[in-house]
Amino acid sequence: MSDDIPVRVRPEIAALPPYKQGKQAGADAFKLSSNENPFDPLPSVLDAMQQQTAINRYPDATASRLRHALAERYGVGPDDVHIGSGSVAIIAQLMLAAAGPGDEVVYAWRSFEAYPGLVLIAGATPVEVPLLPDARHDLDAMAAAITPRTRAVIVCTPNNPTGPIVTQAEFDAFIEKVPADTLVLLDEAYAEFVTDPDAVDGRRVLASGRHPNVVVLRTFSKAYGLAGLRVGYAVGHRRILDAARSTAIPLSVTAQAEEAALASLDAEADLLDRVSTIVERRDDLVARLRAQGWSIPQTQGNFVWLATGAETTDAAAAFEAAGLIVRPFAGDGIRISVGESTAVENVVRIAASVIDTLQAEHPARAIA
Known part of the structure; x- marks a missing residue:
C-alpha cells in the first residue's frame, strides 16, 4: 500500500508529525518519559x-x-x-x-x-x-x-x-x-x-x-x-x-x-505531601547530577533537563539499556521525570557514565 495520503489534506497538516508520547516502559523498566506522578492514586x-x-x-x-x-x-x-x-x-x-x-x-x-x-x-x-x-x-x-x-x-x-x-x-x-x-x-x-x-x-x-x-x-x-x-x-x-x-x-x-x-x-493535603516528597527527590537529583559535572537548569517542575545536544540519541539509549525510559528531544537534550526513589538512584548511576562520554567543552557540562 502506498504511503501517499489518498485524500486531499491541508499541506501543513500532512507535513506535521503526530504528537509523540513519551515511550511506554516494560514491566522491568521505569517510565520517566512523561512527567507522571509515580505514586498510586489515593x-x-x-x-x-x-x-x-x-x-x-x-x-x-x-x-x-x-x-x-x-x-x-x-x-x-x-x-x-x-x-x-x-x-x-x-x-x-x-x-x-x-x-x-x-x-x-x-x-x-x-x-x-x-x-x-x-x-x-x-x-x-x-x-x-x-x-x-x-x-x-x-x-x-x-x-x-x-x-x-x-x-x-x-x-x-x-x-x-x-x-x-x-x-x-x-x-x-x-x-x-x-x-x-x-x-x-x-x-x-x-x-x-x-x-x-x-x-x-x-x-x-x-x-x-x-x-x-x-x-x-x-x-x-x-x-x-x-x-x-x-x-x-x-x-x-x-x-x-x-x-x-x-x-x-x-x-x-x-x-x-x-x-x-x-x-x-x-484530599489535597495528602496529595501535596506526596508532591513534597517528589520535590525533595528532584532537588537531591539536581545536586547529585551537578556534583558529577552536569550543567542542570534551575528546575522547578518534576523533571530535570540534560542538554546532551548532538549526543542525545546515544545518551537516551544508555538510559534505556539500564531500564530507564527517558524523553529524548533529538539534537537538544533529554528530559527525565522524577520517579520512584530506586529510579532516581539508577538515573544518577547512568548519568555518571554518560557524562564521561561527553567532551570537556560540551554544553551539558558545567564550567569548572
Whole structure:
C-alpha cells in the first residue's frame, strides 16, 4: 500500500508529525518519559471514581460541580472556569478560537512540544523565540516578537522540558508590553512543584484584575496524579473561556474524571505531601547530577533537563539499556521525570557514565 495520503489534506497538516508520547516502559523498566506522578492514586480518589458507574450516560458537559469548586478556590464565578480533557485540550480550543490563517502565535522554544502542532492545526503561524542560555524564557525577545498579526502568546512556567520558572517581576514587566487585545496563556501545568517564592503565580495575576487578556491553565495530571483520566482547567475572563467552550469537543471530560478531581481537591493535603516528597527527590537529583559535572537548569517542575545536544540519541539509549525510559528531544537534550526513589538512584548511576562520554567543552557540562 502506498504511503501517499489518498485524500486531499491541508499541506501543513500532512507535513506535521503526530504528537509523540513519551515511550511506554516494560514491566522491568521505569517510565520517566512523561512527567507522571509515580505514586498510586489515593484510596479515597479511587473510591470516588469507582462510585461513578453510570457509563451508559453522558457526563455533565460543563463539569459544573468541579467548575464551582475551583471557582470558589480562585474567588471567581463558575463561568470564569473552564474544564477540559487536560490543559492541553484547552490550549487547542483557545488556539482555534483566537488564531487562524495569517495570524501568529508566539512562544518560547524549546518548550512544550505540543505548542507548534496546536498552532499549525489552527491554521496560524508559530513564532518560536529561543530560550536564554540558562534555559529560561527570553521575555524581552518574546515581547519584541509581537506584531499586529500576533493573536496569542504562550508562557510556560515552569518551562517544559527545561524546568526554570518565570518570576512574578518578569511576568509583570512582560505583560505591560503585550497589547491588551492579545491573548496570553500562562501555562502552569507544574505549578504545585514550584518552591521558588519569586515565581509568577497565576492566581495573583488574575486577582489583580488588571489584565483580563490573561488565562491561567492548570492540570490534575501531574501533582494530583490523574494523568490517565485527562482533566485540566483554565481560569480567566468568561468571554474568553466562552470562545474555548465554543470550539471544544462536547462531552470530552468524563464523569469519572470529574469525580476523581473533586476527590483530589478534598484530599489535597495528602496529595501535596506526596508532591513534597517528589520535590525533595528532584532537588537531591539536581545536586547529585551537578556534583558529577552536569550543567542542570534551575528546575522547578518534576523533571530535570540534560542538554546532551548532538549526543542525545546515544545518551537516551544508555538510559534505556539500564531500564530507564527517558524523553529524548533529538539534537537538544533529554528530559527525565522524577520517579520512584530506586529510579532516581539508577538515573544518577547512568548519568555518571554518560557524562564521561561527553567532551570537556560540551554544553551539558558545567564550567569548572
